[in-house]
Amino acid sequence: MEPSPLFLAQSLLRCPSVTPEEGGALAFIEGVLKEAGFEVHRPVFSEPGTPDVENLYARYGSDEPYLLFAGHTDVVPPGDASRWSHDPFSGEIHGGELYGRGAVDMKGGIACMMAAALDFIHGDPGFKGSIGFLITGDEEGPAINGTVKLLEWAKGRGERFDHCILGEPTNPNQLGDMIKIGRRGSLTGRIVVEGCQGHVAYPHLADNPIPGMMRLLSGLLSEPLDHGTEHFDASNLEVTTVDVGNPASNVIPAEARATFNIRFNDLWTPQSLEEEIDRRLREAAGNTVRYRLTMNPTNAVAFLTPPNAFVGFVADAIKAETGFQPKLSTTGGTSDARFIVKDCPVVEFGLVGQTMHQIDERVPVADLDRLTGIYRKVLDAYFAAAS
Numbered sequence: 020m021e022p023s024p025l026f027l028a029q030s031l032l033r034c035p036s037v038t039p040e041e042g043g044a045l046a047f048i049e050g051v052l053k054e055a056g057f058e059v060h061r062p063v064f065s066e067p068g069t070p071d072v073e074n075l076y077a078r079y080g081s082d083e084p085y086l087l088f089a090g091h092t093d094v095v096p097p098g099d100a101s102r103w104s105h106d107p108f109s110g111e112i113h114g115g116e117l118y119g120r121g122a123v124d125m126k127g128g129i130a131c132m133m134a135a136a137l138d139f140i141h142g143d144p145g146f147k148g149s150i151g152f153l154i155t156g157d158e159e160g161p162a163i164n165g166t167v168k169l170l171e172w173a174k175g176r177g178e179r180f181d182h183c184i185l186g187e188p189t190n191p192n193q194l195g196d197m198i199k200i201g202r203r204g205s206l207t208g209r210i211v212v213e214g215c216q217g218h219v220a221y222p223h224l225a226d227n228p229i230p231g232m233m234r235l236l237s238g239l240l241s242e243p244l245d246h247g248t249e250h251f252d253a254s255n256l257e258v259t260t261v262d263v264g265n266p267a268s269n270v271i272p273a274e275a276r277a278t279f280n281i282r283f284n285d286l287w288t289p290q291s292l293e294e295e296i297d298r299r300l301r302e303a304a305g306n307t308v309r310y311r312l313t314m315n316p317t318n319a320v321a322f323l324t325p326p327n328a329f330v331g332f333v334a335d336a337i338k339a340e341t342g343f344q345p346k347l348s349t350t351g352g353t354s355d356a357r358f359i360v361k362d363c364p365v366v367e368f369g370l371v372g373q374t375m376h377q378i379d380e381r382v383p384v385a386d387l388d389r390l391t392g393i394y395r396k397v398l399d400a401y402f403a404a405a406s
Contacts, residue, residue: 021137022051024387025117027130029110032119036092038160039070044092044126048133048154052077055137056144057152062172064164072157072164076173079140080149084181084405086398087151088132089359091158091165094121095376102378116381124375127382128186128390129154131370135394139402148402151180158355166355167318170362180363182329184397185356188372194386195343198333199367201250201323203282205353206289207315208296210235212308216273225271229263231308232275236261238303239279239296244287250323251284251349254292284349285321289314319353324364328404333366336396340389368393 036042049059057077065071078085097107097120105111107120117127136150153173157165190196212232217225236258244254258279263272283292293314300312324330326347337345345368359365370390374380 021141022134024130024134024391025384027051027133028117028122028127028382028387031092031126031130032110032117032121033108034092035108036094036121036156037096038093039072039156041073041092041156045073045075045154045156048075048092048129048152049077051133051137052152055079055140062169064168066163069161069163072155072160074156074165074169075152075154076169077152078149078178079136079151080146082147082149084401085149085151085179086401087153087180087183087363088136088186089153089166089183089355089365090125090129090132090186091155091355092121092126092129093156093159094124094126095159098378104379107380112384115385116383117387118379118381120380122374122380122382123188123370123372124380125186125188125369127387128188128369131387131390132184132186132394134391135398138391138395139398146402147406150398153359155355162355166358170358174362182401183359183363183365184333184394185354185359185365185367186369187354187356187367188369188375189348189367190369190371191373192371193343194371194389195337195341195345196371197348198330198337198345199349199351199354199356200326200330200347201285201349202321202351202353202357203251203254203284203349204287204289204317204321205319206281206283206292206317208279208281209313209315210277210279210300211311212275213310214271214273214275217271219269219271222271227271228275229272231304231310232261232277234308235300235303235310236277238299244281244292244295245284248284248286250347251321254281254283254287256281283321285323287321289317289320319357322357322360323349324360324366327364329364329401330366332397332400332404333368336393336400337368339396340392
């Protein structure tokens with residue numbers, strides 16, 4: 020009998036793999052997959068100024084097509100463990116729910132992927148195609164020594180993927196709500212307006228930077244960046260800080276600083292967006308506001324996996340298992356899918372994300388079974404179509 024998703028999830032939850040610690044989680048996965056016939060590798064990547072990170076790559080089969088499951092075993096810290104109903108690394112079950120840090124994000128999803136793949140292989144060990152796992156320990160951390168380098172390492176070995184499912188918790192309310200077929204990009208900018216410090220009673224001897232900053236921010240926000248596309252909402256610019264660092268009420272500050280973040284759709288690239296921001300600021304500043312603009316480097320670029328047969332396999336499996344027709348969405352923050360899409364089409368589908376990163380993170384045991392059933396149906400349809 021193949022291991023159940025509950026057993027796999029509990030075993031993973033009992034590994035304290037808080038970023039960047041491996042905590043035994045990858046070692047457990049390695050043992051299970053090797054026993055099932057996977058070829059497993061555990062590359063460790065390094066970068067000056069960042070912690071070394073252990074990763075896992077496994078493959079069963081050598082033929083095409085190649086369906087890859089991706090995810091991460093690292094978790095955020097549990098916080099004050101005394102506030103949890105159950106020890107955050109105990110994998111306790113109460114009221115039909117499995118408790119533990121990573122239950123939703125995303126050890127539960129990895130357990131379901133493994134259970135589905137092992138069950139599929141057990142039923143058809145000689146199927147035509149390949150199933151792989153690409154698991155990092157650096158998704159919740161700097162994301163430097165994880166998926167990006169693991170993909171480069173795999174490509175260096177000659178590995179080529181046809182499609183990927185990333186098991187992030189995509190459902191807002193109930194299992195079957197939503198598939199992520201893309202993500203918005205993220206770009207952060209910083210503005211400094213230069214002034215001249217002075218006494219508020221003698222403004223002619225000073226130059227207040229705050230009105231200039233107000234002009235610049237109004238110029239950024241006066242018009243929408245766009246009105247959205249078929250699969251994306253409108254790009255959104257939010258000012259996140261405005262500060263002059265001035266504790267005194269009778270002093271005109273020397274400079275004003277602001278930070279903004281843009282979540283942008285596939286109408287933009289970071290370069291074209293930076294050009295638009297620069298244009299708006301120059302227009303608002305005229306010849307009177309002295310300012311500096313700095314744009315942070317970004318690896319979060321908008322991407323889309325257009326609805327196609329692969330997306331249809333996943334949507335049909337969800338409907339067959341849950342009765343729900345999932346929404347195809349590009350909302351939310353960034354994920355490692357932004358790296359994987361450079362190598363193959365990727366969709367994200369996992370558990371319900373309501374308790375991720377919270378005290379008492381938990382998942383209904385029934386959802387583990389249902390998600391395993393969905394992944395198994397995807398495998399059936401995917402390889403049946405190939406043959």
